[in-house]
Amino acid sequence: xxxxxxxxxxxxxxxxxxxxxxxxxxxxxxxxxxxxxxxxxxxxxxxxxxxxxxxxxxxxxxxxxxxxxxxxxxxxxxxxxxxxxxxxxxxxxxxxxxxxxxxxxxxxxxxxxxxxxxxxxxxxxxxxxxxxxxxxxxxxxxxxxxxxxxxxxxxxxxxxxxxxxxxxxxxxxxxxxxxxxxxxxxxxxxxxxxxxxxxxxxxxxxxxxxxxxxxxxxxxxxxxxxxxxxxxxxxxxxxxxxxxxxxxxxxxxxxxxxxxxxxxxxxxxxxxxxxxxxxxxxxxxxxxxxxxxxxxxxxxxxxxxxxxxxxxxxxxxxxxxxxxxxxxxxxxxxxxxxxxxxxxxxxxxxxxxxxxxxxxxxxxxxxxxxxxxxxxxxxxxxxxxxxxxxxxxxx
Amino acid sequence: xxxxxxxxxxxxxxxxxxxxxxxxxxxxxxxxxxxxxxxxxxxxxxxxxxxxxxxxxxxxxxxxxxxxxxxxxxxxxxxxxxxxxxxxxxxxxxxxxxxxxxxxxxxxxxxxxxxxxxxxxxxxxxxxxxxxxxxxxxxxxxxxxxxxxxxxxxxxxxxxxxxxxxxxxxxxxxxxxxxxxxxxxxxxxxxxxxxxxxxxxxxxxxxxxxxxxxxxxxxxxxxxxxxxxxxxxxxxxxxxxxxxxxxxxxxxxxxxxxxxxxxxxxxxxxxxxxxxxxxxxxxxxxxxxxxxxxxxxxxxxxxxxxxxxxxxxxxxxxxxxxxxxxxxxxxxxxxxxxxxxxxxxxxxxxxxxxxxxxxxxxxxxxxxxxxxxxxxxxxxxxxxxxxxxxxxxxx
Numbered sequence: 001x002x003x004x005x006x007x008x009x010x011x012x013x014x015x016x017x018x019x020x021x022x023x024x025x026x027x028x029x030x031x032x033x034x035x036x037x038x039x040x041x042x043x044x045x046x047x048x049x050x051x052x053x054x055x056x057x058x059x060x061x062x063x064x065x066x067x068x069x070x071x072x073x074x075x076x077x078x079x080x081x082x083x084x085x086x087x088x089x090x091x092x093x094x095x096x097x098x099x100x101x102x103x104x105x106x107x108x109x110x111x112x113x114x115x116x117x118x119x120x121x122x123x124x125x126x127x128x129x130x131x132x133x134x135x136x137x138x139x140x141x142x143x144x145x146x147x148x149x150x151x152x153x154x155x156x157x158x159x160x161x162x163x164x165x166x167x168x169x170x171x172x173x174x175x176x177x178x179x180x181x182x183x184x185x186x187x188x189x190x191x192x193x194x195x196x197x198x199x200x201x202x203x204x205x206x207x208x209x210x211x212x213x214x215x216x217x218x219x220x221x222x223x224x225x226x227x228x229x230x231x232x233x234x235x236x237x238x239x240x241x242x243x244x245x246x247x248x249x250x251x252x253x254x255x256x257x258x259x260x261x262x263x264x265x266x267x268x269x270x271x272x273x274x275x276x277x278x279x280x281x282x283x284x285x286x287x288x289x290x291x292x293x294x295x296x297x298x299x300x301x302x303x304x305x306x307x308x309x310x311x312x313x314x315x316x317x318x319x320x321x322x323x324x325x326x327x328x329x330x331x332x333x334x335x336x337x338x339x340x341x342x343x344x345x346x347x348x349x350x351x352x353x354x355x356x357x358x359x360x361x362x363x364x365x366x367x368x369x370x371x372x373x374x375x376x377x378x379x380x381x382x383x384x385x386x387x388x389x390x391x392x393x394x395x
Numbered sequence: 396x397x398x399x400x401x402x403x404x405x406x407x408x409x410x411x412x413x414x415x416x417x418x419x420x421x422x423x424x425x426x427x428x429x430x431x432x433x434x435x436x437x438x439x440x441x442x443x444x445x446x447x448x449x450x451x452x453x454x455x456x457x458x459x460x461x462x463x464x465x466x467x468x469x470x471x472x473x474x475x476x477x478x479x480x481x482x483x484x485x486x487x488x489x490x491x492x493x494x495x496x497x498x499x500x501x502x503x504x505x506x507x508x509x510x511x512x513x514x515x516x517x518x519x520x521x522x523x524x525x526x527x528x529x530x531x532x533x534x535x536x537x538x539x540x541x542x543x544x545x546x547x548x549x550x551x552x553x554x555x556x557x558x559x560x561x562x563x564x565x566x567x568x569x570x571x572x573x574x575x576x577x578x579x580x581x582x583x584x585x586x587x588x589x590x591x592x593x594x595x596x597x598x599x600x601x602x603x604x605x606x607x608x609x610x611x612x613x614x615x616x617x618x619x620x621x622x623x624x625x626x627x628x629x630x631x632x633x634x635x636x637x638x639x640x641x642x643x644x645x646x647x648x649x650x651x652x653x654x655x656x657x658x659x660x661x662x663x664x665x666x667x668x669x670x671x672x673x674x675x676x677x678x679x680x681x682x683x684x685x686x687x688x689x690x691x692x693x694x695x696x697x698x699x700x701x702x703x704x705x706x707x708x709x710x711x712x713x714x715x716x717x718x719x720x721x722x723x724x725x726x727x728x729x730x731x732x733x734x735x736x737x738x739x740x741x742x743x744x745x746x747x748x749x750x751x752x753x754x755x756x757x758x759x760x761x762x763x764x765x766x767x768x769x770x771x772x773x774x775x776x777x778x779x780x781x782x783x784x785x786x787x788x789x790x
Contacts, residue, residue, distance in 0.1 A: 001640055002409030007402070013657065014397030212637065214624070215648055218617025219610070226609040242607065245396055249657070253610055258653055262408065262644070 001213065001262040009149045009256075010175045013249065015241055017179040021050055021092070021139060022057030024175050028135040029089020030058065033110075035079055035103045036065045037095040041141060044185045050094055050139065062086035064106070067095065070156045070163065070277055070284070071102035073117045080109035080116060083134065090135045093173075097145025097197075097284070100138045101153035104171040108133040120155050122164045123367045135174040141182045143234075143248040144194030144285065146201060146255030148176040156278060163278035164368050178252060180245035188235050191247075192342040193285035195231035198251040199224050200269060200288040202259050207299060207306055208379045209263030220259045221313045226250045228314075228338055235342055266369075268378030269295050272387060275364040282351050289344035290351065293336040294394035300328040302380045307331060348395050355395060362387035396608065396657040404544045404651075405570045408644065410636055412574040416445055416487070416534060417452030419570050423530040424484020425453065428505075430474055430498045431460045432490040436536055439580045445489055445534065457481035459501070462490065465551045465558065465672055465679070466497035468512045475504035475511060478529065485530045488568075492540025492592075492679070495533045496548035499566040502528040515550050517559045518762045530569040536577045538629075538643040539589030539680065541596060541650030543571040551673060558673035559763050573647060575640035583630050586642075587737040588680035590626035593646040594619050595664060595683040597654050602694060602701055603774045604658030615654045616708045621645045623709075623733055630737055661764075663773030664690050667782060670759040677746050684739035685746065688731040689789035695723040697775045702726060743790050750790060757782035 012020060025032055032054060034047070041047040054061055064079035083091065083106060091110075093103030108130035109116035118128035138148040147153070152167040186194070206220040230246035237243070253259070272295070273287040280287075300307040304323045311317040311331025319327035336346050345351055362384045366376055375381035382390070407415060420427055427449060429442070436442040449456055459474035478486065478501060486505075488498030503525035504511035513523035533543035542548070547562040581589070601615040625641035632638070648654070667690070668682040675682075695702040699718045706712040706726025714722035731741050740746055757779045761771055770776035777785070 001644060002412075004405065004407050006405035010399065010401035011656075012399050017397075212641070214621045214641070215614070215617045215645060218620065219614045219653075222610045222613025222617070225613065229609070246607070246609065249396060250610060258614075261406075 003262040003264070005257060005261045006169065007149065007172060007257050009172050011149060011178060011252070012175065013178045015179060015181045015245065017177050018046065018049055018139065018182060019053050021137070021177055022053035022055070022059055024177060025054055025059050025090060025092065025137055026057045028137070028174065030060065031086065031088050032059055032061045032090050032092045033079065033083045033086065033088040033106070034061050034063050034092045034094055035067060035099050035106065036063070037067045037069070037099045039065070040185070041094050046141060046182055047094065050092065062088055067099045067102045069098050070281060071098040073120065073155050073157045076102055076105045076109055076116045076155060079106035083110035088134065090137060093136060093138045094141065096140065096142035097147045100140065100145070100147035101155065103136055103138070104151070104153040104173070105155055105166060107136045108170065110134050117157055119166050120157070120164050121166065121368060122157070122162045129168060130170060133170050136171070138173040138176045139182070140176070140178060140248070142186055142190065142194055143180070143183055143244065143251040144197040146198065146251050148173060148178055149252045149256045154274065161278050162364070162368070163274040176252070178248060180248040181241060183244045183248060184239050184241065186238065188238070189343060191235050191238065192231070192344055193283050194251060195227050195247060195342060196289045196339055196344045197285035198247070198254040199227050200285070200292050201254040203292060204267045204269055205260040205263045205265040207296070207303065207310070208265040208268065213263050216259050216261065216263055217309070223250050223254050223259065224314055232342060266377035268376050268382060271365050271369055271376060272361065272390070275361040276353070278364070279357055279361070280351065280353055286345055286351060289339050290346055290348055290394050291390065293332055293339070293346055294390045296332045296335070297329065297393065298386065298390050299379060300325065300332060304328050346394070348391070355392060358388045358391040359384070361391065398657040398659070400652060400656045401564065402544065402567060402652050404567050406544060406573060406647070407570065408573045410574060410576045410640065412572050413441065413444055413534065413577060414448050416532070416572055417448035417450070417454060419572060420449055420454050420485060420487065420532055421452045423532070423569065425455065426481065426483050427454055427456045427485050427487045428474065428478045428481065428483040428501070429456050429458050429487045429489055430462060430494050430501065431458070432462045432464070432494045434460070435580070436489050441536060441577055442489065445487065457483055462494045462497045464493050465676060466493040468515065468550050468552045471497050471500045471504055471511050471550060474501035478505035483529065485532060488531060488533045489536065491535065491537035492542045495535065495540070495542035496550065498531055498533070499546070499548040499568070500550055500561060502531045503565065505529050512552055514561050515552070515559050516561065516763060517552070517557045524563060525565060528565050531566070533568040533571045534577070535571070535573060535643070537581055537585065537589055538575070538578055538639065538646040539592040541593065541646050543568060543573060544647045544651045549669065556673050557759070557763070558669040571647070573643060575636060575643040578639045578643060579634050579636065581633065583633070584738060586630050586633065587626070587739055588678050589646060590622050590642060590737060591684045591734055591739045592680035593642070593649040594622050595680070595687050596649040598687060599662045599664055600655040600658045600660040602691070602698065602705070603660040603663065608658050611654050611656065611658055612704070618645050618649050618654065619709055627737060661772035663771050663777060666760050666764055666771060667756065667785070670756040671748070673759070674752055674756070675746065675748055681740055681746060684734050685741055685743055685789050686785065688727055688734070688741055689785045691727045691730070692724065692788065693781065693785050694774060695720065695727060699723050741789070743786070750787060753783045753786040754779070756786065
């Protein structure tokens with residue numbers, strides 16, 4: 001293990017903490033840009049409560065609403081323009097992962113004269129790395145992406161059909177106000193997608209990491225087990241604040257960096273899903289739910305011991321040996337069955353996607369990240385043909 | 396769960412990273428106060444290598460050597476005076492837990508005109524809370540306290556025979572340069588004490604926390620299991636850098652806050668041990684090794700389900716039910732046997748301590764922390780008599 005780690009985000013976690021937003025924001029200025037999505041925060045009253053808390057602390061605001069589920073670079077540019085025009089001192093991201101991701105990029109774009117797409121890794125010759133950004137306060141309304149406590153953001157360029165990311169320490173939110181009560185209105189399907197999303201964040205680093213990271217492994221298994229125990233409770237009864245809190249915390253921990261630190265893991269399932277959802281406006285986690293089990297069956301053939309550990313520790317199976325592929329595959333079957341049990345799709349056909357663009361997704365994926373030999377990094381590295389095989393197995 | 400969490404320390408982890416000290420320190424100024432202990436870093440050559448790295452980065456230094464294993468407030472005052480007199484911009488803590496703890500308090504004391512003991516919680520009417528401190532860079536030479544990545548420090552007042560602590564966000568180290576190679580010269584007994592120390596940090600929050608913290612529980616179990624697997628390897632072969640790295644990372648994670656966050660746990664075993672080692676100059680972890688199993692047998696009677704979980708998940712035992720006290724006690728026996736197997740004492744007699752001051756330790760403990768009813772906080776809260784009973788059972 002040889003690594004660097006620093007996550008400076010201050011987390012304020014617990015039911016009822018939305019009322020502290022103004023107090024928290026007061027440390028960063030007098031005017032906020034509130035970024036929101038399709039309007040659910042307005043319908044639920046969360047927006048009004050946030051504004052009330054800001055106003056009570058003497059903080060005025062401007063708005064950037066309408067961030068898409070797969071947030072677009074044009075929306076980022078629009079938000080940055082508003083922040084500049086209105087002289088905002090900070091960004092308050094009030095929504096799910098797409099709102100938080102867009103907010104992070106807006107925070108840097110507001111202080112950059114060029115095209116914000118310059119910051120997003122997309123195969124360009126020179127990536128622009130921003131060095132200053134407005135402070136961001138995240139207020140998640142969905143337990144899913146963990147964007148509230150990390151420095152990553154995924155953005156789509158609708159013009160070029162590219163979906164890719166930026167991940168730099170500058171974009172760590174200053175504060176994450178994580179109030180699980182805000183998620184009680186999330187419908188069953190989105191709750192389930194959130195559970196799938198957070199689990200996939202963990203399986204990626206768990207199954208693509210270096211050997212001998214026993215603490216990170218146990219934590220990853222703990223996140224998965226917690227999501228599998230409490231996720232169905234939150235889906236069954238959306239008003240179960242305890243269940244909402246457990247999956248919210250699991251979602252934050254899943255991508256806060258604690259599971260990933262030192263694993264040096266690539267995220268092949270995410271990379272593949274991004275290219276798929278660049279072409280089809282599907283929920284990110286729905287794409288993950290289809291691709292992840294298919295990828296697992298492919299990867300288990302070479303990384304058998306880790307999949308055996310997954311089968312034993314997460315599903316209580318007993319392997320005959322560390323290279324017991326049958327046990328590994330049984331663990332993956334159980335995992336896929338869990339995803340189905342909470343209503344997540346596990347086949348492309350359920351998403352209305354056929355095999356027409358499989359080769360294109362694969363080609364696009366390695367355009368964004370490759371190992372220098374044209375393969376997608378991961379354990380094992382994947383050729384174009386490997387990716388197409390995985391996609392095909394999930395038809 | 397309702398909590399706040401923020402740990403801003405930048406961690407640079409991995410064998411060979413001592414050479415990066417100068418580069419890292421360069422961000423904080425031109426002159427360092429290097430704080431060290433009894434001289435082992437000089438004998439091992441680590442001091443010279445640290446100085447070489449600093450010099451190469453154009454950083455000069457002053458020294459504060461001779462920090463005691465139980466660091467004294469007089470040494471803190473001496474270090475602070477040197478830092479002021481020499482115009483140091485930063486503190487480099489090069490040593491074990493005592494050196495790092497002393498360094499943190501020196502960093503605040505250097506900018507405070509009063510008595511540094513004012514900052515240490517010891518039953519005074521008004522605790523002085525410092526608001527500024529010199530930046531601290533920790534370079535641990537022992538895998539044990541986890542002080543390298545947290546904001547706590549334990550200091551002894553030899554005049555009044557009080558050992559107590561300060562724990563405030565101001566004291567988070569700016570950077571922890573964690574190089575497991577620096578620990579290969581640690582002798583077997585100190586390596587074992589380190590393993591005991593880090594495990595006890597985790598058992599405290601695990602066994603004294605609120606219910607329903609499943610992720611923190613799994614992480615805590617992971618730290619314990621990792622320490623139990625790799626600790627004996629590091630003891631058997633001190634040059635096993637992989638084993639050294641595993642227990643070093645376990646020690647850091649044990650008290651970085653990730654296991655503790657949201658558990659709202661008291662640290663009763665530590666509080667009792669501090670009063671014992673205020674009277675007897677024993678290694679902190681030797682005291683913990685004696686008191687922890689004795690406390691566990693006491694606490695298991697009321698908090699049985701959690702001890703059953705400990706027995707099942709850490710030692711693979713199978714309980715008849717969640718309140719199977721026999722299983723819980725069997726887990727504690729196994730834990731005590733592990734401590735003995737690595738050479739840690741589990742009876743006061745092994746430390747040359749008799750029952751003469753048991754009542755005094757207990758009285759002193761609640762002088763520092765109590766729940767308002769004269770009891771020591773924990774699960775369950777402990778009366779003076781309870782503490783004496785625990786001490787007596789470990790005679």
